[in-house]
Amino acid sequence: MLMDIMDSDTETQRVLLIYRRYASSFTAYPWILARSGRLCVDVLAPKQHMVRHSKWINEHIAVERDQEFIPRLLESLATRNYTSVLCVDEPSRKLLLEHRELPELRNFLPFEPDSILNEVAVNKIEFQKWCESLGIDCPRSICLSNASEVEAAARQFTYPYIVKGALGAGGQCVDRIECVSDLKCVIDENADRKGWILQDFVEGDVGTTGFVAGDKGLYAVCSVINHACMGNGLGPSQIGQFWQDDRLREMTKKMTEVGGMRGMTGFDWIMMPNGDYKVIDPHFGRAVPNMVVAHLDGVDLGEAYANFITDQSVELREGHGSGAFYWLFPQSLQMIFESRFLGALKKYPPWKQNIHLFLAGEGEWRMFFVQSLEFLWGHARVILGGIRNRFRH
Numbered sequence: 595m596l597m598d599i600m601d602s603d604t605e606t607q608r609v610l611l612i613y614r615r616y617a618s619s620f621t622a623y624p625w626i627l628a629r630s631g632r633l634c635v636d637v638l639a640p641k642q643h644m645v646r647h648s649k650w651i652n653e654h655i656a657v658e659r660d661q662e663f664i665p666r667l668l669e670s671l672a673t674r675n676y677t678s679v680l681c682v683d684e685p686s687r688k689l690l691l692e693h694r695e696l697p698e699l700r701n702f703l704p705f706e707p708d709s710i711l712n713e714v715a716v717n718k719i720e721f722q723k724w725c726e727s728l729g730i731d732c733p734r735s736i737c738l739s740n741a742s743e744v745e746a747a748a749r750q751f752t753y754p755y756i757v758k759g760a761l762g763a764g765g766q767c768v769d770r771i772e773c774v775s776d777l778k779c780v781i782d783e784n785a786d787r788k789g790w791i792l793q794d795f796v797e798g799d800v801g802t803t804g805f806v807a808g809d810k811g812l813y814a815v816c817s818v819i820n821h822a823c824m825g826n827g828l829g830p831s832q833i834g835q836f837w838q839d840d841r842l843r844e845m846t847k848k849m850t851e852v853g854g855m856r857g858m859t860g861f862d863w864i865m866m867p868n869g870d871y872k873v874i875d876p877h878f879g880r881a882v883p884n885m886v887v888a889h890l891d892g893v894d895l896g897e898a899y900a901n902f903i904t905d906q907s908v909e910l911r912e913g914h915g916s917g918a919f920y921w922l923f924p925q926s927l928q929m930i931f932e933s934r935f936l937g938a939l940k941k942y943p944p945w946k947q948n949i950h951l952f953l954a955g956e957g958e959w960r961m962f963f964v965q966s967l968e969f970l971w972g973h974a975r976v977i978l979g980g981i982r983n984r985f986r987h
Contacts, residue, residue, distance in 0.1 A: 606634045607677040607903055608652075610670065610702075613639035614663060614685035618830060619922050621965060622886040623682055624650040625955025632900040636674070638667060644968065647961040663689055668698050678702065678903040680857060680881060687880040691716065704879035709854045715878035719760045719789055728848050731872045733864065738790040741781050747792055748777055760789025770795065770826070796864050796872065802831065803842050804860035804877075804885035806898040807850040810905070814898030816888040816913035817842050819865075822938055824925055831884040832926040833942055836891040838915020841871060858899050860885060887920050887952045888913065920950040923962070924969040931973050 609627055613620065621644055628635045628650040639645050641656040657666050663686075670676070679702035681687040693699060694707045705711040713720040719737045726732070736747045737760075744757070748771070757780055759767030767787075769780045799819045806813040822833035842863070849855060860882040862875040888895050891913040898911050919942050929935040944951050954962040 606632060607900065608634045608636065608675055609899075609903070610655075610674075610676050610679045611635060611637050611639075611645075611682050612663075612667070612679065612686040612690070613637060613643055613645050613682050614660070614689055615640075616683040616685070617644040617965065618925055619883045619886045619952070620682050620881060621645045621648060621961060622952075622955045622958070623680075623881055624648045625958060626886060626889075627680075627896045627899060628652075629956060630894070630896050630900060633896065636670070636676075638663070638670060644961070644965050647958075647964055648955070649957055649960075650955060664693055664696075668696070671698055671702065676702070678857075678899075680899075681879060682881045684880055688716065691879065704857050704859070705854050711854050711878060715876055717760050717789065718758055718762075718791055718875065721876050722791070725873050728852065730845055730848060731870070733794045733796050733872050733874065735791050735793040738792070739788065741785050741787060741790065744781055744790055744792065745777065751792060751794065754795045756791075756793040756795050758791040758793065759784065759787050760791065766825075766829075768825075793874075796866060798867060799865045800862065800874070801837055801865065802834075802860055802862050802877075802882060802884055803846055804858070804882045804888060804895070805846050805850070806858045806895060806902050807846075807855050808902040808905075809853070809856065811908040812843075812847055812850050812910055813902050813908055814888075814893055814895055814911040815843050815846050816885060816891055816893040816895070817915070818884055818887070820884070821919070821942070822926070822929070822934070824928055830925055831922055832929060833919065833921055833938060834884055834887070835919045836913055836916045838913055839871075843912065845871065845873070857902070858882075858885075858895060883925070884922055886955075887922060887950070890918065890920060890950050890952070891916055916948075918948045918950060920952055923951070923953045924965050927966060927969050928973060930970070931977060 611623055624635045627633045634652045636653045637645055637651050638655045641658055646654045655666060655670055657663055681690055691712055694703055714724045722732050738747055754770050754772050757769045757771055771777050801817055801819040803817040805815045817837045818834040819837045820831040820834050824830050858881055860877045861873055863871045863873050865871055893911050893913045921944055929938055942949055
C-alpha cells in the first residue's frame, strides 16, 4: 500500500481510488480523502461511472472496457507519483488481489502478496477460521465444500437460519432459510457453488465497524448499527445509528495487531441479546459504504488515512457513539419503492435534531441530483418492466 520512499507530510500526497463497478455512497470517498487538503485524489473508473461528477477529483482516469483496468492501472502507477492506492468497491479489490504477483503492484496492495489475509478478505470460511484463531467470536456455523452436503448439515439448525456462499459481498450469496423449500431453492440455484456456510440466525442489531490501520497500529475507528438495509435486510446500509463500545475497539485492535492489515476498511458484526458481539463478515482490503458518514460522529477518516500513508505516529481517532441516526443516500432512496418507506419515515423522521441526512460530500449537489435521478429511474424501470410482464401473461 505504501511507497518505500514518501514525500514529506507537508506536501500533498497523491492517492488513487479504484472503482470497478459500484457507485452508491462510495461516490463520497473523493470528498472524504481530499477535503483536508493533504491528499490529492485521482480516480480509476469506467468512463461513465457516477464518480466522474465529483468536484473533489483531480483526475478521472477513464476505462473503456473491463479488461483495460490492469493495463491502465500499471500505466498510471508508472507515470504518476502515487503514495497509495485504495480499492473502493469489492470488484476492484478482487481485481487487485488476483494480480497481486505483479511486481509493479507490490507497494500498493492492501496486504503482502503471500499474506493469509488475501484469502481471509474474500472467503468467509477462511475469515471464520482466522477470527477463531484470534479468539474473536462468530455465530455458530458449519462450513461445507459442496451443495450435496448442505441438506444433511441443515438438520442441525432450527428455523430460521442463514446460508451463505463462501464468496460474495454486499449481501450477495446470503439467504435466510425459513422452511425446507427455501433451502431446496437455494441449493438448486447454486448447485455449482464451492464453499457453503450454515449459520445460526441471531436476533440482534447488525452493525459495522470501519477503521484505518497500518503497521504502526490503529489510526481511526467508527461503529454504526444498521437499522435498515437493502436486499431484505442483508445488503448495504440505508439507515443507521452511531455506536461506541470499547469491546468493538479492542476487537478491531486484535485484528490489526497481528500485522498485515493496512488501509481503510472494516467488518460487520451482530450484537447478541446479552450484549456480546459476534463478527459476521469482513470488508478487508476495500472501503465500506456506510463509513462515509463517520465525520458526523467526530471521526475524520481522511485525516486518519493521510496520517497512515505518511507514516505518522498513531493518534487514535474514535467515534463518539452519539446515538444519532442517519439516512444514507442514495441507498435509502430504494425504500420509496417499498412498503417499509412510510414506517421508516415515521420511526426515523429526518426533520428531528438527532437524525441526519447524508446526501453527498460537501458541494456535491450536481453529484447528488444526477445520482438520485439515475437511481430512481433505474428502480422505476424494474417496476415498469414487471408490470409489462404481468400484462403479457
